[in-house]
Amino acid sequence: MNGPGDILPAAAARFGDKAALITATRTLGYAELDHLSDRVAAWLIGRGVRPGRPVSLYAQNRWEWVVAYHGALKAGAVVNPVNVMLTPSELAFVLRDCAAAVVFTSAEHAATLVELTRDLPELTNVVAFGPAAGTGDPATDGVTGFDEVIGYPGDAPAVTPDPDSPSTIGYTSGTTGHPKGAVQSHRAVLTNCAATATMHGRREDDVVVTALPAPHVYGNVVINGTFLAGGTVVLMERFTPQDTLRLIAEHRATLFEGVPAMYAMLLADPATSDADLSSLTRCTVGGQTIPVSTIERWEQRSGAPLIELWGMTEIAGLGTTHAVHAPRVPGSIGVSLPGVQVRIADLEDSARDAPFDVPGELMVRGPIVMLGYHGNPEATAEAIEPDGWLHTGDVASMSPSGHVFIVDRRKDMxxxxxxxxxxxxxxxxxxxxxxxxxxxxxxxxxxxxxxxxxxxxxxxxxxxxxxxxxxxxxxxxxxxxxxxxxxxxxxxxxxxxxxxxxxxxxxxxxxxx
Known part of the structure; x- marks a missing residue:
């Protein structure tokens, strides 16, 4: 495999019609998911989207989002996953900065995107998830329905990207008040998904329930890491404790993956005390630090270990986590992923390592580190040292066993x-x-x-x-x-x-x- 665009073809060849993705509206097997993403790729090529051009995705979690993501990769495009909570002005900045050629969105956002295209000459196509737009509504003139895209008759392209070429531009809020686009290579995304799947022991009989946003690197790793192993992803549009408990029981889920707030809300919901969580074999938590007391309460209620992790957009997902069968170290974000280096740098001199158990800056080096910030060489030079070490800005300490403990988060964040x-x-x-x-x-x-x-x-x-x-x-x-x-x-x-x-x-x- 060269990158994440190879995940579905490989999985379809191995697992055929086995359920890959379950949403509230549709269940897709691996072969069908692979076929539909081929149609998206063919449509993009037919519309003149050449390899290396950015394609944006701006919608809530849904099966169409996953199909469009893999279709864009198969076309050789650079995926730009956008947080659906951004306002129109924030969205316009991202689309302009990355020079997106096409944006896939949900029907309720189509009119907004059409309005934005008037000031974004690079953006030539707006695709709305759902049927074709022939409603006569002037607000949606020029919007292509997703049904038309997945019905495109052209041949699927045969694109083999350079593993070290751009795969994704993920925007992260900037400390100067403007977002920065972290450019991730095909190698970085695939390596992160594979290493995470290995550390968490993903298997083809796993069923993963998650409401993590697909545009977020954590959500992306959960989805594609599961696809790599041939498991099934039960993807929620948005999180609610009631739906989470229902889906875990209904699908006999083996994993639930989320952020600390989700676990806090689940534990606060009276229905959790009587919910059937017996199928869970492990859970994961990331996005921010979580109290050890919350971990203990969830593990006691679910009977499954809660695996902590740490990551960031600039490394395409996780940087540290725990191996599922390793001895537990509560309160730690784990150890480095296989093939990745982490170190704690002296706060006064980043070239020197801080002693064990002494706080310093957490730094990362290896194939998961971004290529740089899109169109921003100054910010890139500030973030990545000449020898490849990435400044995370997080203050942490490391024990002699290599386990990392977050002391404080990035300054002011x-x-x-x-x-x-x-x-x-x-x-x-x-x-x-x-x-x-x-x-x-x-x-x-x-x-x-x-x-x-x-x-x-x-x-x-x-x-x-x-x-x-x-x-x-x-x-x-x-x-x-x-x-x-x-x-x-x-x-x-x-x-x-x-x-x-x-x-x-x-x-x-x-x-x-």
Whole structure:
């Protein structure tokens, strides 16, 4: 195999009509999934999409998303998976930055995409999941229905990409307030899926229930790692405790995979106490740190080990996790994936290793590290050292056994429900409100989502903005997961001697205000 585009053809040859993907609306076997993605690839080639051109996917979890993903790879396109929670302005930035040629989306977003195409000359085709658009609605003129795409009669292309060429551009929120596109090679994505499947002991008789977003690297690794092993993915459109419990019991799932907030919500739901979880053999959790007490409670209730992991967009998925049969080390994010190096660098000199059990910066090197940030050589040079070590920005320590423990997350970053939120982006938006003189955003703890973004606002003289007014202002300009959940009005903000706002001092300074 050269890359993730080879996963389905190989699995179809081995497993034929065995169920590969189950959603609320359709079940697809490996052979059918492979055939439908061939149709997508043929359609893309027929529409002039040449190898190396970006193709964007902007929709909730659904079978069509998975088909379009693999079809784009088979056509030699570079996949651009987009978080469906982005606002139109954020989406426009991503599509413009990567110069997407085609975007696949759901029907409810089609009109928005058509509007965006007027200012994006590179974007020539909008495909809506569902039937062809012949409704006469001017808002959807020029939208191609997905049924037309998968019915395309042309031959499937025979594209063999260079393993080290771009496979995916995954955008991650930038600390400067604008997202950056992490370019991942075919080798990186395939290696991550294969190594993760190995560490977690995936097999062809596994049934995996997950609501992880397919555009997220964690979700991608779960889906494609399962396909590599010939298992079955039960893909939820979105997470609810009730549906999760029902699907685990109905399909006799062997794995459930999610973020800490999902486990917290499951444990808080009274129905969990009587749910049939006896089929589970292991579960995984990533996206943010999880309390050991939550792990223990879930393991006691489910009877299955909960395997912690750590990853990031810049490494196409996981960087560390635990081998399923290895001795347990609670509170650790595990050890490096096979073929991948991790080290803890001295906080003052990244060329030196920190001693065991001493905090430093977690760094990663190996075939999973991104090629760089799309069109941003300066940011790439800051992130990747000349010898290949990637700066993660996470503070961690390592035990003599090689197990890694996260001490603190990237400076100033807030992780809420598994999503990364950067204060600079929120501050940039809130500072545009006429009643805001100064603003800083910091985290406050939350028992379900881990952290919430709280905006500390100094009002302009004579202005009296309300909390609801500022949250609504941000809500019109930012994806839902990025919006501040709390606003506190203060007289001043803590600063360093050079005038830099000290975000991590916010909750300490204003706690209880």
């Amino acid at each position: 807030i992780i809420t429900g598994g999503y990364n939120v950067y204060p600079a982006e929120l501050e940039r938006v809130l500072a545009g409100h006429p009643a805001v003189a100064m603003v800083a955003v910091g985290p406050v703890p939350d028992p379900v989502r881990g952290e919430l973004a709280c905006a500390y606002v100094v009002r302009t003289s004579g202005a009296e903005p309300t909390e609801d007014e500022l949250i609504a202002w941000a809500g019109e300009r930012l994806a839902a997961y990025k919006r501040p959940r709390l606003v506190r009005f203060v007289d001043d903000l803590p600063k360093t001697s050079t005038g830099k706002i000290m975000r991590r001092e916010l909750i300490t300074r204003f706690d209880g205000d």
